[in-house]
Amino acid sequence: MTAEGLDKIDYKILAVMQQDASLSAAEIAELVGLSQSPCWRRIQRLKDEGYITGIVALLDRHKLGLRAQMFVQVKVLKNDQVSLAEFSKAIRAFPEVMECHVVLGVFDFLLRVVTPDMDAYEKFYFEKLSRVPHVLEVTSFVAASEIKTATAWPLDF
Structure with a gap:
């Protein structure tokens, strides 16, 4: 465990979600080596504790004309x-x-x-x-x- 109370699996979940938060809990679970239910519970805990503050779509500013x-x-x-x-x-x-x-x-x-x-x-x-x-x-x-x-x-x- 780290000083913040996160373990390696939590960090792996966060790293995966930073790359693609549209993945399902089952897909994230497979990538981090957990089954779906424990992974889903960890994701919920990470949200509840404020580690995950929002899930958004990243937009291409150039395509939107913000040059x-x-x-x-x-x-x-x-x-x-x-x-x-x-x-x-x-x-x-x-x-x-x-x-x-x-x-x-x-x-x-x-x-x-x-x-x-x-x-x-x-x-x-x-x-x-x-x-x-x-x-x-x-x-x-x-x-x-x-x-x-x-x-x-x-x-x-």
């Missing part, structure tokens, strides 16, 4: 709880923001923003991001191409 991806550094006026909380609340409302991280260093937040094109990003910047309270500085970087995109966490088991 521009930006990494955006944001510095807020003051690095206090109120400013950070108000910025965080505002940023959660923007569907273009795929990720938002608090970072330590020169900037306060790092965003990953996806839009159909650069014109749409410019509109997002001027009509939404630049109007968020407490924003002092924004630096945007265009992602020219993707070398690697992963959704699966590295699980060592």
Whole structure:
């Protein structure tokens, strides 16, 4: 057992489900070396305990016309709880923001923003991001191409 209370079978189940959560419990059971019922119970436990937080379909953003991806550094006026909380609340409302991280260093937040094109990003910047309270500085970087995109966490088991 690991410190988190998961054993090797749990990690195998999680690894399989990260690759293809559409598999049935029977198919997952076969891949991890269990029978169907114990595997199903483990999957339910992993959901109940919050290890599996959702099961989604991963979509191809390019086929959906979301061709521009930006990494955006944001510095807020003051690095206090109120400013950070108000910025965080505002940023959660923007569907273009795929990720938002608090970072330590020169900037306060790092965003990953996806839009159909650069014109749409410019509109997002001027009509939404630049109007968020407490924003002092924004630096945007265009992602020219993707070398690697992963959704699966590295699980060592």
